[in-house]
Amino acid sequence: MAILHHHPFCPHSRFVRLILAELGIEAELVEEKPWERRVPLLELNPAGNLPLLLDDSGLAVPGPAVIAEYLDDTRGPTLGDRRFLPQDPAGRVEVRRLVDWFLGKFHGEVSDYLATEKIYKRFMPLELGGGPPDMSAIRAARANVRYHLKYIGYLIATRNWLAGRHLSYADLAAAAHLSIVDYLGDVPWDEDETAKHWYARIKSRPSFRTLLADRVPGMAPWEHYDNLDF
Amino acid sequence: MAILHHHPFCPHSRFVRLILAELGIEAELVEEKPWERRVPLLELNPAGNLPLLLDDSGLAVPGPAVIAEYLDDTRGPTLGDRRFLPQDPAGRVEVRRLVDWFLGKFHGEVSDYLATEKIYKRFMPLELGGGPPDMSAIRAARANVRYHLKYIGYLIATRNWLAGRHLSYADLAAAAHLSIVDYLGDVPWDEDETAKHWYARIKSRPSFRTLLADRVPGMAPWEHYDNLDF
Structure with missing residues (x-):
């Protein structure tokens, strides 16, 4: 295995x-x-x-x-159509562009800050950087997530999934990174209904189940974290 | 075109x-x-x-x-054999791993610091972050480049090119990023002869010529920057 x-x-x-x-x-x-x-x-x-x-x-x-x-x-x-990187070169460019966006840009501006400051630092020894969170990093991440959410809404307004007609690596990368922010209650879902509906769709997939069952010891998720109809 | x-x-x-x-x-x-x-x-x-x-x-x-x-x-x-991402899945993993190393890790630890502090900042307006270089960033980059050079030497000691038998994207990514550091005279070539010979080989390729002809206005390159037998 x-x-x-x-x-x-x-x-x-x-x-x-x-x-x-x-x-x-x-x-x-x-x-x-x-x-x-x-x-x-x-x-x-x-x-x-x-x-x-x-x-x-x-x-x-x-x-x-x-x-x-x-x-x-x-x-x-x-x-075939269930391939997460489509066959055609232009489709592959669009999926990879967005994967890069979420693994690089979103990570650097949002999810890395929040995972590190709010989760990892609780468990890291002091000498490796553990301790209380840096609130300015958290504030920056919370400000940054807003334009990413808007960008998701902008893309989904004209497409079925983030990179086009089919579910792709772009959706999985975006949803994976957002799911950490969502656990912490730091996604301002009310600011973009379109993005929220896209996330509800992807969150309902069976592949998401084990993610929704994860818990940070001593830290409950935001109340709608594992609610499929949030 | x-x-x-x-x-x-x-x-x-x-x-x-x-x-x-x-x-x-x-x-x-x-x-x-x-x-x-x-x-x-x-x-x-x-x-x-x-x-x-x-x-x-x-x-x-x-x-x-x-x-x-x-x-x-x-x-x-x-x-065929001149493909920069080889055909076999394991070969592709190794090339992509190293491309990621140089575009991500080497960039974040070395080439981004040096390009920004020593080159870009000379031309950036003050309000966008221009001005004198941050010497602590430069010192960090100079310290970091040493272990990257050692890693290149370690790989080349048992391989013809960085990722294996053939020239690949890994070599092009590594050499491109090193070429900036080399322009600035910040590669401690004497510390690794094996890495130095690999760089001399790739620098001699016709594809490298236009890079070696580039000049930062008002800032001459290190004396061996465009010397193929340095």
């Missing part, structure tokens, strides 16, 4: 868990604390970032974008 | 210029100042990052990784 080294509140790990679930690939989940930089993990992935997929053959595939491409290379061609 | 919106000292832009030259694709170069965030450019690429490729058909392809994938999708299959 494949093995996924992940953290339940790492948004990149959640993106890959969604892909695996959508593709029906079972994987054993091994929880990692990203701040520990365990040597066995660094031997498999010198960059040390999460998640890391070990496929059935033992091949180590590191990082969310590389894993997504690998799964498209190896599983995509047989999926 | 294709058009590449770029900056001559943006390392991501240099990566794409190398790919285009290696593939023999002529493109008109349009220089952008990344800090200006011109509206016509933002309309083509809302994320605003460089470079941006407009292909012959007018399709806008934004960002270094998305452009590299697009060129592999559209040109790669006919290139």
Whole structure:
């Protein structure tokens, strides 16, 4: 069986868990604390970032974008319309542009700040940066999430899914990153009904279930986190 | 003809210029100042990052990784051994892992600091962050480049090129990012002969010529920047 080294509140790990679930690939989940930089993990992935997929053959595939491409290379061609990177080059550009947006820009401006400040720091030892959250980082993330939500609403206003007609990696990346922010109650859903409906649609998919069951010890989610009709 | 919106000292832009030259694709170069965030450019690429490729058909392809994938999708299959993303899934994982290393990690730890502090800031208006360089950022980049150089040497000690037997996107990404640091004289080449020989090999390729001809107005390059036998 494949093995996924992940953290339940790492948004990149959640993106890959969604892909695996959508593709029906079972994987054993091994929880990692990203701040520990365990040597066995660094031997498999010198960059040390999460998640890391070990496929059935033992091949180590590191990082969310590389894993997504690998799964498209190896599983995509047989999926037809259910392929998360479409066949046509222009469609692939649009999906990758948006994946890059959420794994890069949204992460750097929103989800990394919130996961680090509100979740990881509760569990990190002081000498590795643990302690109380930096409120200015949290305020910045809360301000930034608003224009990302608007951008999602803007795209969905003319498209069925984020990158076009079909569900794609773009939706899975966006929803995975938003799901962390949503756990914390920091998505201003009322500001964009279109984006909210898109999220409700994707949140209702069976692939989302295990994400909605995750809990941060000692920290309850926002009341509508696992409510499919929020 | 294709058009590449770029900056001559943006390392991501240099990566794409190398790919285009290696593939023999002529493109008109349009220089952008990344800090200006011109509206016509933002309309083509809302994320605003460089470079941006407009292909012959007018399709806008934004960002270094998305452009590299697009060129592999559209040109790669006919290139055989000269393909910069190999055919086999494990080979593709290794190339993408290293591209991600240089476009992400090396950029964040080395080339972004140096390009911004030493080059961009000379030309940026004060109100956009221009002014004298932040010496602590430069010191951090100079410390960080040493372990990256060692990592290149470690890989090249057992491989012909960075990701394996053939020249790949990994070499082009690494060399593009290093070339900025090299212009500034901040690569401690003496610390790793193996890495130095690899760089001399890739720097001698015809695709590198236009990069070696670039000059920052008012700032001469390090004396061996365009010396092929440095």
